[in-house]
Amino acid sequence: MRKVCVIHRASIGDTLLATPVYRAVKECYPETELVVLTSHVGYELLNGNPYINTLIPYEKGDPIFPVIRKMWRAEAAVILDHHYRDALYAFLARIPKRVGRGKSFINIHIEDSSATLFEPLKYLHIAKQVGIDTENLELTRPVATASEKLYVQELCTELRHDGRKLVLLVPYSLAPIKDWEPEKYREIIRRLQEKDCIVAVTGGKEQFGKIEREFPMAINLAGKTNLRETTELIANADLQLCGCTAMLHVCSTTDTPSIALYGPTTPEQWAPRQRCKVISHMLPCSPCYNVGNRICHDNTCIQEISVDEVWDAISEFLRLW
Numbered sequence: 001m002r003k004v005c006v007i008h009r010a011s012i013g014d015t016l017l018a019t020p021v022y023r024a025v026k027e028c029y030p031e032t033e034l035v036v037l038t039s040h041v042g043y044e045l046l047n048g049n050p051y052i053n054t055l056i057p058y059e060k061g062d063p064i065f066p067v068i069r070k071m072w073r074a075e076a077a078v079i080l081d082h083h084y085r086d087a088l089y090a091f092l093a094r095i096p097k098r099v100g101r102g103k104s105f106i107n108i109h110i111e112d113s114s115a116t117l118f119e120p121l122k123y124l125h126i127a128k129q130v131g132i133d134t135e136n137l138e139l140t141r142p143v144a145t146a147s148e149k150l151y152v153q154e155l156c157t158e159l160r161h162d163g164r165k166l167v168l169l170v171p172y173s174l175a176p177i178k179d180w181e182p183e184k185y186r187e188i189i190r191r192l193q194e195k196d197c198i199v200a201v202t203g204g205k206e207q208f209g210k211i212e213r214e215f216p217m218a219i220n221l222a223g224k225t226n227l228r229e230t231t232e233l234i235a236n237a238d239l240q241l242c243g244c245t246a247m248l249h250v251c252s253t254t255d256t257p258s259i260a261l262y263g264p265t266t267p268e269q270w271a272p273r274q275r276c277k278v279i280s281h282m283l284p285c286s287p288c289y290n291v292g293n294r295i296c297h298d299n300t301c302i303q304e305i306s307v308d309e310v311w312d313a314i315s316e317f318l319r320l321w
Helices: 010-016 019-028 039-045 065-071 085-091 117-130 148-158 182-194 203-213 229-236 248-252 307-318
Strands: 005-006 033-038 054-057 078-080 095-100 166-170 198-201 238-242 259-262 275-281
Touching: 005 019, 005 085, 005 117, 010 019, 010 039, 010 117, 010 248, 019 033, 019 117, 033 039, 033 065, 039 054, 039 229, 065 085, 065 248, 078 085, 078 117, 085 095, 095 117, 095 182, 148 229, 166 182, 182 198, 182 203, 182 307, 229 248, 238 248, 248 259, 248 275, 259 307, 275 307
Parallel strands: 005 033, 005 078, 033 054, 078 095, 166 198, 166 238, 238 259, 259 275
Antiparallel strands: none
16 A cells, blocks of 8 residues: 555553554555554654654644645555544545544444453554554554653663662552552552662652652652653663553563553553563452443552562562562
């Protein structure tokens, strides 16, 4: 095919989980022009991706005609999300094959896959309908600029000036029901510091004050790096500990191992397949974060994870004994 358009205006984690599709396009159609319509945050993650020829950032309210012009008359549009607007834009761009899970303006409709299927495989299942397929599920790492790499290198030199191990904690997600208890993270920090490890806590700039209050004993890096710089920071760490968060997927694009704490969400669907130790009790009621339009307010599933379980995993990765 001469030109393929992939549309996926998603959040941080979902944007990265879709990157195997972009590689697969070039594997299957090496000479094709790959046009990707993404969100503004997706643009920060995908700018510089070696498989994408044209990257278009778009949010509702932005001018649409420049977008349609860049998508114009592609042979196929692979629509990875459910937004009817995305399928409409492909229709307006006169793209004859429009494949996706939605119904409006889609002419190759795909049923939703199993809820436990690994998320990149769901995206590839859609792309496969137009001949795009791969067995390579590795996520593509965001590309930092030279100045961003230099900034992180200087930051890490300051953090690790004496060569000690650096452990990153990401205690907060967008859904508090997925978060482990702060007091348990504090105990982990105490034990790591007893083993002479450097512990830093990361998060968005809006979380800086909360992290300062909850974890005053650790280094607070909230808001001090953008997404590409955060990727470089994680790549320079020895280990990351977090729940089901976007930073888990960012970590999986690097060689840094991670420990992921799962409660109401499904590890089979979301957890990285490599360099990741998943700790999950998976109670009979799991997953429960969106069943029957009811949100569970008792996250026993993740609070039952003990400090000792997590500490054993950390010790195994870092060889602290």
